[in-house]
Amino acid sequence: MKHIFSRTLETTIKKVSLIVSILISVTVGVIVVSTNKTNTIGAYQVVLENVLMLQHLLVYFVITGFLLMVSTISNATGLIASEVHEGTFKLLAAKPNSRTQILAGKILGVIVGEVILLVISLLSYFSTVIIAGAIDGNIIKEMVSYLPAYFLYGVVIILFFTAVSTFLSCIFKRKISAMLPLLTIVVIALGFLPLQRVMTQVREGSTPTILNYVDLNYHFGLIFKFFVDLVSPIKPNRLIGYLTNLFTDYRLDPDVIRQEWGGRILLANNYLSTTVVMIFYSLLALVSYILSFVIIKKKDI
Amino acid sequence: MSEYCIELNNLTKRFGKFTAVDNFSLQLLPGKVYGIVGPNGAGKSTTMAMIMGSLQPTEGTGNVMGHQLGSEQALKILGYSPEFTSFYDDMSCVEYLWYMGTLGGLSNEEAMEKAMSLIKQYDLVEHAYKKVSKFSTGMKKKVSLAQAMIHDPQILLLDEPTANLDPSSRMEILDTVRKMVQERKLTVLISSHVLTELETVIDHVVMINHGKLIMDEDIVTAQEKFKQGILVVSCNNNDLLLEKLENKYDVEKSKDSIRIMTSDVSILKKEVVKVIFENDLILNVLHEEVLSLDLLYKQALEGENK
Numbered sequence: 001m002k003h004i005f006s007r008t009l010e011t012t013i014k015k016v017s018l019i020v021s022i023l024i025s026v027t028v029g030v031i032v033v034s035t036n037k038t039n040t041i042g043a044y045q046v047v048l049e050n051v052l053m054l055q056h057l058l059v060y061f062v063i064t065g066f067l068l069m070v071s072t073i074s075n076a077t078g079l080i081a082s083e084v085h086e087g088t089f090k091l092l093a094a095k096p097n098s099r100t101q102i103l104a105g106k107i108l109g110v111i112v113g114e115v116i117l118l119v120i121s122l123l124s125y126f127s128t129v130i131i132a133g134a135i136d137g138n139i140i141k142e143m144v145s146y147l148p149a150y151f152l153y154g155v156v157i158i159l160f161f162t163a164v165s166t167f168l169s170c171i172f173k174r175k176i177s178a179m180l181p182l183l184t185i186v187v188i189a190l191g192f193l194p195l196q197r198v199m200t201q202v203r204e205g206s207t208p209t210i211l212n213y214v215d216l217n218y219h220f221g222l223i224f225k226f227f228v229d230l231v232s233p234i235k236p237n238r239l240i241g242y243l244t245n246l247f248t249d250y251r252l253d254p255d256v257i258r259q260e261w262g263g264r265i266l267l268a269n270n271y272l273s274t275t276v277v278m279i280f281y282s283l284l285a286l287v288s289y290i291l292s293f294v295i296i297k298k299k300d301i
Numbered sequence: 302m303s304e305y306c307i308e309l310n311n312l313t314k315r316f317g318k319f320t321a322v323d324n325f326s327l328q329l330l331p332g333k334v335y336g337i338v339g340p341n342g343a344g345k346s347t348t349m350a351m352i353m354g355s356l357q358p359t360e361g362t363g364n365v366m367g368h369q370l371g372s373e374q375a376l377k378i379l380g381y382s383p384e385f386t387s388f389y390d391d392m393s394c395v396e397y398l399w400y401m402g403t404l405g406g407l408s409n410e411e412a413m414e415k416a417m418s419l420i421k422q423y424d425l426v427e428h429a430y431k432k433v434s435k436f437s438t439g440m441k442k443k444v445s446l447a448q449a450m451i452h453d454p455q456i457l458l459l460d461e462p463t464a465n466l467d468p469s470s471r472m473e474i475l476d477t478v479r480k481m482v483q484e485r486k487l488t489v490l491i492s493s494h495v496l497t498e499l500e501t502v503i504d505h506v507v508m509i510n511h512g513k514l515i516m517d518e519d520i521v522t523a524q525e526k527f528k529q530g531i532l533v534v535s536c537n538n539n540d541l542l543l544e545k546l547e548n549k550y551d552v553e554k555s556k557d558s559i560r561i562m563t564s565d566v567s568i569l570k571k572e573v574v575k576v577i578f579e580n581d582l583i584l585n586v587l588h589e590e591v592l593s594l595d596l597l598y599k600q601a602l603e604g605e606n607k
Contacts, residue, residue, distance in 0.1 A: 003403040011391075087387030091448065094353050095404035096377040301355040 001097065001105040008109025012075045013116055024067050025121040028058045029128025036135050048139050055143055060224050061190055063121050064154040069186045072114050072158050076165030077178035079106045080296065085174050090301050099296045103166070107289070110162050118154040122147060149227040156223060156281075163285035163292075170295040189216035219281070222274045303367070306331040306378075306456055306488050307352060312361035314347050314512075321347040323512040324361070329490065331455075334482055336503035336520075337492040338598055344512035345492040346384055349458050352490075353381050365456065377406065380454030384461040384492075386445035388433040394420060395429045398447055405452025412451070419447040423477065439470030446477060457481070459491040463498060475502055500594035508601050516601050523597055532561045532569050535586035536577060545576045558586060 036051050059065075080103070083089035092102060126144055129135065135143070161182070168178035194217050307329040314322040322344040329335055337345050350356040352363065354371015365375035388397055395416055402412025420429050423443045428436065433444050442462060449457060462478065463471040475498055482489055482502070490507075493499040506523050508516035516523060535558040536542055543559055546552055550569065551562040563569040566589055577584050 003400065007400065087383075087385055088389060090355055090383055091381070091386065091401065092404065093355055094376060094379070094381040094383075095401065095452065096373045096406055097404060098373055298357055300357060301350075 001101040004092075004097070004102055004105030005109045005112075008079070008106045009113045009116075012110050012113025017071060017117060018120065021067060021071070021117050021121045022124045025063055025124035026128045028062050029125045029132070032058060033129055033132040033134045036139075044136075047136075048142060051135065051139055052142065052146075055146070056224075056228060059122075059125070059146075059150050060153075060221070063125060064118070064150060064157055064224075065190050066186065067121060068114065068118055068154055068157055069161055069190075070183065071117060072110070072161040073165050073179055073182045073186070075113065076107075076110050076162045077169045077172075077182065078175045079103075079110060079166055080169040080299075081172050081175045081178050082169075084299075084301055093301055099299075100293055103170075103293060103296045107162060107166055107292075110166075111158055114158040114162070115155060118151065118158065122150055122154070146228060146231050149231045152230075153224050153227045156227075156278075157220075160281055160285045163288035166292045167288040167295075170292045170299065185216065189220060193217035219277045222277050223281070226274045226278065304331075305329055307363070307365050307490075309348075309352070309363040310361055312348070312351055312358045312363060314344075314351060314356060315359045321512050322351065322358075325509070325512065325514055326361075327507060327514065327517060329456075329488060330505075331488050332486050333505050334489045334491065334503045335505045335507055336499045336594070337490055337507045337509060338494075338496060338499065338594070339509035340602070341494075343509045345509055346460050347512075348509070349381070349383075349460050349490065349492065352458060353379060377452070378455050380449035380452070380457045382442075382445040382449040382457075382459050382462060384464055386441060386448075388436075388441070388444070390432065390434045392433060393430045394425055394433050394436075394444055397433050397444065398451055401448040402451045407452060415451050416447075419450060423447050439466050439473070442466065442470070442474055443477070446474070446481075450481065454487075456488045456490070459489065461492055461494065463493055471498060478502055496594040496598055506594065506597070508598065510602060520594070524591060530563045530566050530569075531590035532563065532566055532573065533586060533588050533590050534559050534561060534573055534584075537583040537585065538580075541580060542573075542576060542582065545580070546573070560590065 032051065032055055035054055036047075080089065083092065093099060126147060129143060130140060165178065165182060168182065169175070172178040193215055305328040307327070309325060309327045312322055312325045313320065321342075325344070325348060327348075337348065339345050347356060351358050352365070352370060354376065358370070363370045365378050368374040368378070392400065395413075398416035398419060399409075399412045402415050403409060405412075407415060417429075420426055423446065425440065425443060425447075428440060433441065436444065446459070446462065449459070459478065463474050466474065478489070478491065479502055481487060489502075491499065491503065500520065504520055506516060506518055506520050507514065534542065539554065539557070539559055543552060543554055546559075546561060549572075553560040553562075561569060561573070570587070573587065574584075576582070
């Protein structure tokens with residue numbers, strides 16, 4: 001198993017993945033630094049809140065969002081489907097290792113590889129912010145204090161997407177068939193849904209059904225908020241938070257809802273909380289992992 | 302414990318409505334070379350894949366030295382070279398063989414040692430550090446054989462090891478197989494379409510058609526069974542010999558010999574010797590024509606299709 005683990009780890013942290021992760025994370029750092037330059041007039045607290053909200057949003061959408069999700073999906077959907085399609089799995093399975101060992105080695109390889117890429121991305125981002133030297137030292141300290149929260153959220157994203165991707169990789173014969181539905185979900189969750197939320201909010205707000213069952217962006221936002229709140233609670237921010245209401249747990253903050261959404265959403269969120277969302281996604285991941293092991297055992301290669 | 306190293310009992314494999322292997326039973330004795338022959342789609346590769354555990358039988362059971370098909374213990378005993386071997390794009394020949402060795406249970410050092418020794422044995426030293434995916438078909442087949450051997454298996458399954466190769470590469474691969482069999486006393490199950498070459502390696506023929514076993518015989522017994530009774534004769538005056546025999550037998554003259562067909566070869570042999578003696582001829586060649594695997598295959602299939 002350890003050789004399959006090493007091989008998968010090696011292919012996960014490819015040169016290209018490393019370069020792309022570093023480049024994107026550095027770009028995010030440059031955006032935060034340059035935006036802060038134009039926004040330094042005002043009370044310390046306002047500047048701090050604005051820069052933190054911008055950091056949360058960019059980390060959520062880009063570093064632990066598109067970048068991490070696409071990388072995890074791309075690597076994990078290929079674990080079985082690519083090898084079966086290309087014919088290399090036949091010889092892998094012909095050596096004296098159980099398929100459970102093969103799959104376990106591959107899953108662990110992807111998880112550890114993605115965690116390493118996540119750490120490199122976060123360090124690249126924070127290094128850029130620090131090296132640029134354009135932000136006040138105290139504000140930078142506050143910004144860096146969120147590193148463990150981002151890391152933990154990233155690990156949750158890796159574990160979840162690895163589980164679902166591996167499951168689809170065990171079912172489909174080609175990597176692309178397993179990858180496309182998941183990439184569509186990511187585009188919907190991080191692209192379409194935030195747009196939809198902003199637009200519907202302008203009218204009268206999202207419906208409870210969409211919020212509870214469809215709005216993956218809201219679900220992931222709640223998980224993100226859970227980890228960030230462990231460091232310091234996110235305060236509703238006039239500039240950015242008002243546009244997206246992304247990290248607002250409406251159930252716990254009824255005033256905001258009454259003010260912006262009306263009682264309908266409050267009712268919907270009586271049972272939708274971070275805990276419920278986290279339990280749901282954990283169960284989904286667990287079931288995906290179990291099914292993957294069951295399927296691979298009986299799969300014809 | 303059973304005397305057989307592989308036992309397949311009533312194996313059936315269906316893909317939807319299509320039955321690839323139908324109620325197939327086979328026993329393999331250790332130390333023998335078995336040739337599995339049959340037309341395309343007959344079920345040869347499916348049978349091998351089921352022995353390896355890559356395909357799950359729809360019905361039936363089997364074991365490799367008492368271990369369930371596809372189990373870790375069974376895979377430890379088996380070496381497998383599939384018809385189409387795919388390699389990782391980023392791995393050199395050494396890296397690939399080392400990786401396969403470690404997966405076969407060898408330590409890092411053992412795997413490297415074994416990889417280098419197989420590379421030498423298969424004449425791949427010059428290409429050891431080149432990417433396997435860029436190799437020619439013949440060289441890829443050699444790497445495929447080498448990876449099958451890397452964990453010192455007792456039984457080797459070779460699926461079309463000479464397919465898509467030029468004649469010299471085919472001979473080279475078969476020579477390698479022959480050497481392996483002689484040196485290590487392996488049990489081999491080998492499938493091939495090039496029957497004339499296969500018959501120089503195998504000592505047992507397993508014929509399969511439409512997923513069903515139609516022949517499982519020692520090659521000599523099989524040839525005996527389907528023998529046609531053809532005597533090949535050559536003397537210093539073939540024309541005279543032809544003249545004396547053509548009224549009684551079905552005779553065919555080739556460039557420097559005569560093929561005589563009969564239902565009783567013993568009587569024909571006596572008759573030929575008599576004609577030679579009476580006419581004071583010098584006998585150069587007298588032998589019974591051995592049925593080639595190719596002909597054997599055709600006859601068996603014709604019999605099956607009737």
